[in-house]
Amino acid sequence: MEKENKHNKDLGFQVPQDFFKNFEENMMTQWNLEDKLGKETGFEVPDGYFESLEEQLLPVVDDKVRKLPNRSNITTFLYPVLAIAAMLAIVLTLNSGNKSVDIASVDTSVLEDYLIEESFI
Amino acid sequence: MVIDKEYEILELIKAPHTTEAGYRMLLKEFQQQLYWQIRKLVIDHDDAHDVLQNVFVKVFKGIKNFKGDSKLSSWLYRIAYNESMTFLTKKGKQLQINDTELQTHLVEQIEADVYFTGDEIQLALQKALAQLPKRQSEIFKMRYYDEVKFKDIAELLELSEGAVKSSYHIAAKKIEQFIKQD
Numbered sequence: 001m002e003k004e005n006k007h008n009k010d011l012g013f014q015v016p017q018d019f020f021k022n023f024e025e026n027m028m029t030q031w032n033l034e035d036k037l038g039k040e041t042g043f044e045v046p047d048g049y050f051e052s053l054e055e056q057l058l059p060v061v062d063d064k065v066r067k068l069p070n071r072s073n074i075t076t077f078l079y080p081v082l083a084i085a086a087m088l089a090i091v092l093t094l095n096s097g098n099k100s101v102d103i104a105s106v107d108t109s110v111l112e113d114y115l116i117e118e119s120f121i
Numbered sequence: 122m123v124i125d126k127e128y129e130i131l132e133l134i135k136a137p138h139t140t141e142a143g144y145r146m147l148l149k150e151f152q153q154q155l156y157w158q159i160r161k162l163v164i165d166h167d168d169a170h171d172v173l174q175n176v177f178v179k180v181f182k183g184i185k186n187f188k189g190d191s192k193l194s195s196w197l198y199r200i201a202y203n204e205s206m207t208f209l210t211k212k213g214k215q216l217q218i219n220d221t222e223l224q225t226h227l228v229e230q231i232e233a234d235v236y237f238t239g240d241e242i243q244l245a246l247q248k249a250l251a252q253l254p255k256r257q258s259e260i261f262k263m264r265y266y267d268e269v270k271f272k273d274i275a276e277l278l279e280l281s282e283g284a285v286k287s288s289y290h291i292a293a294k295k296i297e298q299f300i301k302q303d
Contacts, residue, residue: 022290036300037246039266042239043160053156054148061177062144095131 126150127193134184144181151194155201161206161262164227164247166236167210176204198269201275224251224258242300249299253292260285261292 130150133143155176160169179200187196213223228251231237231244239247250258256278263269263277271289275282 026290028292029290029297032297033265033293033300038240040239040243041246041266042159042164042237042243043164044236044238045166046236047157050153050156053152054145057148057152057174057177059178060145060174061181064174064178066182 122131124192131184131187131189131193147180147184148177151290153193155197158198158201158267159205161266162202162259163208164231165234168208172201172204172208179204195273198273202277220255221251224236227251227281245300246296249296252299253295257288257292257295260288261296264289265293 122274131148133139133146135143152173156169156173159172159176160166163169163172174264176197183200187193209220209223213220216223216226218226228247231239231247237244250261252260260274260278263274264271269277271282271285274280275285278285280288
């Protein structure tokens with residue numbers, strides 16, 4: 001911590017170590033970059049791209065959205081799977097002596113991701 | 122983007138008879154902003170187009186559940202960022218190269234890209250960005266070009282605001298040095 005003495009007459013305010021030195025350096029770096037680079041990236045798009053983009057995207061996106069399974073389909077499928085998993089866990093617990101399987105540790109989203117990845121849903 | 126406009130879009134989408142009009146307005150308002158955000162991350166135009174399409178699929182699918190905890194534009198920015206990262210990870214896996222090699226590969230392709238008309242200094246910047254650690258590069262692009270607040274970047278990347286500021290200033294200094302040398 002350091003006190004800035006000249007303009008801070010014992011008000012108790014402090015700044016982190018090297019605050020003003022770093023501030024000056026950072027500001028100069030920023031100024032240098034903006035001066036040399038500007039904010040242009042040089043990336044371009046094909047002529048008329050944005051004018052027709054909305055018309056291109058809307059039907060494609062709409063079609064893909066309709067094909068995605070909705071939440072109710074997922075849960076309808078998931079509940080029997082979870083029920084089977086729960087039964088398996090009980091059977092394993094009963095048959096394994098001290099070993100116990102905690103069904104609560106199976107995260108729903110993990111199961112969901114697995115089912116999606118394996119193309120079950 | 123005025124908050125009123127975001128509210129209008131959400132209201133249109135909510136009502137079944139105006140949903141399509143809402144989607145159209147959403148596309149019109151955000152397509153360019155999101156495209157350029159994605160393009161800076163994935164570099165190639167065709168890739169940016171594909172990712173943009175995937176972003177709007179996610180958005181249209183999820184917008185009815187959007188709770189309004191954040192601004193709509195922040196929510197869209199987050200989806201675009203995540204989709205871009207997912208895309209780059211997949212591309213790296215397909216090409217069987219790591220993050221740094223992928224960035225170098227993308228920059229090498231820029232030189233032959235008809236949709237890159239940058240001058241030497243802009244090309245030098247892309248080369249400099251490719252040499253930065255992934256996080257520093259992402260933070261630099263978000264802050265320098267998109268002027269995203271440090272606080273919002275921190276939230277998006279699940280980092281502290283101090284860490285994001287520090288990363289940005291380190292990245293900016295490295296780029297300054299790289300460009301001086303080049």
